[in-house]
Amino acid sequence: LSSASGCSNFNVYNNSSSLTGDNGIFVCGGQDNIIALNVIKNNWNAGCMAADASNTRFRDMDLSDNNRAATNAVGQTGHAEGSIVIKGSSLRADADFICEILDTQIYNTGLGSNTDKVGVFLSSSLDAINDRSSALINIDDVGFKSQDYGIKAECDLDEIRLTLGDLRFIDTVEKNVTATNG
Numbered sequence: 001l002s003s004a005s006g007c008s009n010f011n012v013y014n015n016s017s018s019l020t021g022d023n024g025i026f027v028c029g030g031q032d033n034i035i036a037l038n039v040i041k042n043n044w045n046a047g048c049m050a051a052d053a054s055n056t057r058f059r060d061m062d063l064s065d066n067n068r069a070a071t072n073a074v075g076q077t078g079h080a081e082g083s084i085v086i087k088g089s090s091l092r093a094d095a096d097f098i099c100e101i102l103d104t105q106i107y108n109t110g111l112g113s114n115t116d117k118v119g120v121f122l123s124s125s126l127d128a129i130n131d132r133s134s135a136l137i138n139i140d141d142v143g144f145k146s147q148d149y150g151i152k153a154e155c156d157l158d159e160i161r162l163t164l165g166d167l168r169f170i171d172t173v174e175k176n177v178t179a180t181n182g
Helices: 124-129
Strands: 011-013 016-018 025-028 034-036 039-041 048-051 056-059 062-064 084-087 099-107 118-122 136-145 149-156 161-164 167-170 175-181
Touching (some): 048 056, 084 099, 099 118, 124 149, 136 149
Parallel strands (some): 011 034, 034 056, 048 084, 056 099, 062 099, 084 118, 099 136, 136 161, 149 175
């Protein structure tokens, strides 16, 4: 998996992704992709996953009841740790940022193959990017309801820049935001 491969400049607008046997929407590599105005619910694994993506925008979406199963449809252990998952070890050289999550509501994330209910999960694999100037994740105007953790960062926040804007947390069981390092 590499940021150098994958689709670039695609837009996914006004769709519904429900009851898939894996991730509702999966952005694999690529650059300048926008996923907006979608309803994503009841998927077995993550509602949205971005792996090795550059300049990816998730915006104006409703995500509910995702990450519902410990496996995917072919019986393999699910690889999602939250309703939105950002992971990967590469970023395009001309990227300005990794991902933005804007104007989105995340409700009732399941456990999946994880031990916690997590709204947005930032993987430790992001630590390998090694370009702090472009290793930026922006989360703004996002509402979280019924999660153990609204945002869980397993990446080192001394290596990855995380900016948080206007966030709303309702019925967070453990902690609104938790970070392993940084």
